[in-house]
Each structure stands twice: as structure tokens, then as C-alpha cells.
Amino acid sequence: MNQQATTLILENFGYYLAVYTDPFNKRIRVDDYRGNLKQALEEAEILVRKHKAEKLIVKGRKEDTLKLFEFGLQPEAVIDRYFHGSDAILFSKFYTSDRKHNNHWLMEDGIVHSIYQLDSSSLKSTPPKEYQLKKVNETHAEQLSALYSQVFQIYPTPLQDSEYIKKTMKEGTLYYAFFYQEKIVSAASAEINGFYKNAELTDCATLTEHRKYGLMKLILQELEGELQRKGIFCAYSIARSLSFGMNAVLYQLGYSYRGRLMNNVYIYDKLENMNMWVKDLAGC
Template sequence: MNQTASTIFLEEVSYFLEVYLDPFNKRIRVDDYRGKTKLLIEKVEELVLVHKAEKLIVKVRREDYFTFLEKGLQPEAVVDGYFLGSDAHFFSKFYTPERKKNDHWIIEDGMVHSIYQLDTTDQKPFPPKEYELRKADQSCAGDLAALYQQVFQIYPTPLHDPEYIKKTIKDGTIYYAFFYSGKIVSAASGEVNYFYKNAELTDCATLTEHRKYGLMKIILQELERELKRKGIYCAYSIARSLSFGMNAVLFQLGYSYRGRFMNNCFIYDKLENMNMWVKNLANC
């Protein structure tokens, strides 16, 4: 099967579907839909069979919650205000026994509990003056790709490819990065859905030797400011459930835990669970 991810649009008399085919992560995600819910679920399950997907994810509107439950899908996470202020419930279904098994769940429950005990007193980190925060443009694509190659052995999207990064910037994704001696040492992006007015803060990476200065926190705050300037107040981020540091950063920035995706994607060095964190930027 082709390993390149793609978005397809299916329009019939009774329904419309926007589907993200993700062969690398062996999953299919429904990003948008309208029309006859039961019919479109049947169509999506056909796609699962054709593409041999192991996991299906659907961003479900509140009014369709019980319809998807009845069809054998289960809620894994929620994003408050995702659809122009209305919540999105992320439902999933698994198609192989292996994809539904996980040894880390209890450990990750304990980690979320311990993160909620952390001090959230506003400590403004000040990195040394050698660190310069800038918005990254297409000319930075090579440096960004090099950073992601160093930090992530495996990543769910092709961020190791500068051409892919250039395309995401062209399509409206915002990148901010810290430069040290002319080299990018920390970066993150805001993937914006301009139609539904939400953004995923993602692609967070800092080189190990530069992690003591709280660079990621500063980058995410800068991204939040940019989103607010664009009138986007629904921000969410999906962090590796085994990464205490990244989950702690989001909690200390005022994000709330909203669920966990089991065996969601290949990242870092294996198939991992991912935690959902959500923040209403209008409140800050």
C-alpha cells in the first residue's frame, strides 16, 4: 500500500465525507462529515477494509454522539469548541486485537494524576540572550527538518522532508523556532483550521542539550498570541502519553486533559498512546 497520507472528499446524495487516509500509521481519520450518519459510517468502514486500516478515528459532533456509540465506536477524547465553538468528540474503532492492547495505560494514568499535582505558579523563563525566537518561514525548512530528524527517530508525518515542511507553511501552518548560533534548537507549529477556527499546537521538539531553559513554553505562548491575533481561540495539543515533560508543559500553560488515544501513531520509536490537551485562548 502507498505510504503517502492523503485527504479525500466523498460526496453522495445522502452524505459528504472528508477523510484523511494515513497508511504509515495504519489508520483512517474522518475530519468532517454531514448528511445521513448511518450511511456515511458504513462507507467509512468500507474504506477501512479497502485500505487495511487497524484504527478508525472520527471527529463527531455532539448531536451524533449516541449514533456513533451504537455503531460500535468509542469516545477517546474531546476538544471543547472545535467546530466553531461546538465540541468535537473523537471516537475510535479498532480492527485488530493487537491495536487494542497496551501495556502502558496504568502508568500513563498515574502520570496524568501526578501532572495535576504540579505547581502552576506563573514562572516566566528567561533563556540566555544567545537564544533568538523567530517565526520560521520556508527558508527555514531544511533546518526544521534537521531538528526533527535529530529528536524523532520516527514521526507520524514526514517532517524529516524539507519539501513537506515548505508545503505545510504554504498551506497556512505557523512555525516558531529558537535559534542558537544560527541553528534551530527548538521549534513547534500551529496547524490552523481556518474554517472551524481551531488550531493544533504540534511538532514540538527541542534538542536535549537546550532543554533546561523552558524554550518550548515560550514558543507555545508565542503561537497562542499569533492564533489570538487571527481570531482563533480553540487550541489543542496531542502529546506522547509517556512524555512527562511535554504533558507537564501543556498543563502549566493552562491546558486541560481531555482523554487519551490508544495506539494512535508511530512516534519517537514505536506505536504510542497520545494525550489530548485543550485550552480556550479567549480566557487568557
């Protein structure tokens, strides 16, 4: 099976469907749809069978909730104001028993509970002057790919490939990074949906020896500022449910927990649950 993820636009009499096929993570994701929802979902399931996917994800509209239930989908998370100010509900359907089973759920509930006990105002991060925060471009793609290769043994997108990073930059993804002795030691990106005016803050990585200075908070704040200047106010981020640190960073930056995607992507060394965090940048 081809391991290359692909976005497909399927149009037929009665419906429109934008689908992300993701063989590496064994899933199909419906990013947008219009028209006859039953026909669109049946087409999505044809792709599930074709790609031997184990999970179907649908970014659903609130008004379609009952129809999505009828199709066997269950809600997992919400992205406030995703569709031009209207909420998106992420529905999922599983096709194997293993993909629906997880041993970490109660532990991850405890992590979320612990994070909500934190002081959300403790944001001050002042790294030493040797650290420089910059917006990065295609000339830094090799350094970015080296960072991601060091931090992640497995990652759901091919960020270890500098050509892939250049491709995402050409498509409008923003990257900011901290440099130390002229080398990138921490980075994150904002993947922008220009049509619906939202952005996913993602690809957050910091080398272990540089994690004590709160670099990621500063990078995410810089990305938020640029999104605001572009008129994009729906920001969301999906963090590993077992990572106390990254979830705590998002909470302290004013993001709100909006659910958990079970067995969503392969990251670090296994298939992991991912927490959804959402922020309205217009309220900053």
C-alpha cells in the same frame, strides 16, 4: 500500499465526508461529515478495508453520540469548542486485537495524576540572550527538517522532508523556533483549521542539550498570541502519554486534559498513546 497520507472529500447523494487516510499509522480519520451519518460511516469502513487500517477515528458531534455508539465506536477524547464553538468528541473503533491492547495505560494514568499536582503558575522561562525566538518561513525548512530528524527516530508525519514542511507552510501552518548560534534548536507549529477556527499546536521538538531553559513554553506562548490575533481561540495539542515533560508544559500553560487516544501514531520508536490537551485562548 501507498504510504502517502491523503485527504479525501467524498460526496454522494445523502452525505458529505472529509477523510484523512493515514497508511503509515494504519488508521483512517474522519475529520468532518454532514448528512446521513450511517452512510458516511459505512463509506469510512470501506476505506478501512481498502487500506487495511487498524483504527478508525471520527471527530464526532455531541448530538451524534448515540448513533456513533450504535456503529461500534467508543469515545476517547474531547476537543472543547472545536466546531465553531461546539465540542468535538473523538470516537474510535479498532480492527485488530493488538491495536486495542496496551501495557502502559496505568502508568500513563499516574503521569497525568502527577502533572495535576504541579504548580501551574511556575511559568517563568528566561533563556540566555544567545537564544533568539523567531517566526520561521520556507527559507528555514532545511534546518527544521534537520531538527526533526535529530529528535525523532520515527514521526507520524514526514517532517524530516523539507519539501513537506514547505508544503505545510503554504497551506497556512505557522512555525516558530529558537535559534542558538544561528541554528534551530527548538521548534513547534500551529496547524490551523480556517473553516472551524481551531488550531492544533504540534511538532514540538527541542534538542536534548537545550531542554533546560524552558524554550518550548515560550514558543507555544508565541504561537498562542498569533492565533489570538487571527481570531482563533480553540487551541489543542496531542502529547505522547509517556512524556512527563511535554504534558507538564501544556498543563502549566493552562491546557486541560481531555482524554487519551490509544495506540494512535508511530512516534519515537513505537506505536504510542497520545494525551489530548485543550485550551480556550479567549480566556487568556
